[in-house]
Amino acid sequence: MPRLTRIHETVLYGPDLDAMAAFYTGALGLRQVSRNADRGVVFRITADSVLIAFNPGETTKPHEVVPSHGATGPGHIAFTIPREDLDAWRDHLTGAGLAIEREVTWPTGARSLYVRDPAGNSVELLAGEVWPA
Amino acid sequence: MPRLTRIHETVLYGPDLDAMAAFYTGALGLRQVSRNADRGVVFRITADSVLIAFNPGETTKPHEVVPSHGATGPGHIAFTIPREDLDAWRDHLTGAGLAIEREVTWPTGARSLYVRDPAGNSVELLAGEVWPA
Numbered sequence: 001m002p003r004l005t006r007i008h009e010t011v012l013y014g015p016d017l018d019a020m021a022a023f024y025t026g027a028l029g030l031r032q033v034s035r036n037a038d039r040g041v042v043f044r045i046t047a048d049s050v051l052i053a054f055n056p057g058e059t060t061k062p063h064e065v066v067p068s069h070g071a072t073g074p075g076h077i078a079f080t081i082p083r084e085d086l087d088a089w090r091d092h093l094t095g096a097g098l099a100i101e102r103e104v105t106w107p108t109g110a111r112s113l114y115v116r117d118p119a120g121n122s123v124e125l126l127a128g129e130v131w132p133a
Numbered sequence: 134m135p136r137l138t139r140i141h142e143t144v145l146y147g148p149d150l151d152a153m154a155a156f157y158t159g160a161l162g163l164r165q166v167s168r169n170a171d172r173g174v175v176f177r178i179t180a181d182s183v184l185i186a187f188n189p190g191e192t193t194k195p196h197e198v199v200p201s202h203g204a205t206g207p208g209h210i211a212f213t214i215p216r217e218d219l220d221a222w223r224d225h226l227t228g229a230g231l232a233i234e235r236e237v238t239w240p241t242g243a244r245s246l247y248v249r250d251p252a253g254n255s256v257e258l259l260a261g262e263v264w265p266a
Contacts, residue, residue: 001162002218002225006179008259009211010143013204029134033265042264046139048213050264056206067234067247069255071146071204073189078142080181085135092135101200114200122202126141131175131183132166 008049012075013056014119017041020053023117027096028079051077053119078112078124086111086127106130141182145208146189147252150174153186156250160229161212184210186252211245211257219244219260239263 014020021041024030034042039058043051056070102114110128147153154174157163167175172191176184189203235247243261250256
């Protein structure tokens with residue numbers, strides 16, 4: 001069996017890429033590394049992974065190189081945060097004018113904060129693990 | 134600024150979780166670690182990351198604990214594969230009855246294979262890097 005080593009591209013959709021770029025670089029502090037006109041914005045997460053915000057109004061069109069895709073409606077992503085940064089994240093997000101939609105303490109002891117990005121995607125900041133190894 | 138260390142949960146949507154589970158464990162060889170009735174299936178990717186296939190027919194409903202979410206239409210994900218496994222992946226996927234929708238060689242020299250999962254999500258297997266560091 002050939003191997004998959006990790007997830008390289010995680011994708012969220014939103015029609016307003018300027019708003020998405022402002023949110024992910026500003027409120028979340030990600031580093032934007034590429035912008036393709038009105039099609040997509042790429043944020044570097046680690047040396048081997050990125051987050052891409054795509055505009056489904058563009059990506060659903062036929063493309064010369066890559067397959068078409070593009071979803072509508074709120075997606076979901078969870079980022080790992082260090083446990084010691086949880087309070088700082090709550091302060092930072094509320095200070096940026098964002099509402100904490102939910103705050104959850106999981107049976108494992110992990111904790112999550114949830115906010116919405118400008119497209120309505122549910123963005124979770126997770127300290128600890130919630131899923132089986 | 135508090136820290137985000139990585140993406141912990143990457144999400145795709147599909148209404149038929151049995152079909153999604155069969156595809157991601159069978160054709161892609163992922164390891165399923167959780168199944169929540171007709172709501173979602175969790176696949177372990179690394180010690181600190183998972184892929185979750187959610188049924189938007191369930192996740193869009195109000196929930197006691199977590200915010201609602203759920204997209205429709207084809208999403209996109211890219212998995213990293215070792216370069217030396219590219220030919221084996223092509224053989225494995227076609228042997229599993231899947232069509233290779235596109236095969237791309239990028240300006241960086243990276244190479245990608247694209248297939249569709251049962252929900253129509255565009256699944257890319259990527260050997261190499263396509264985005265700026």
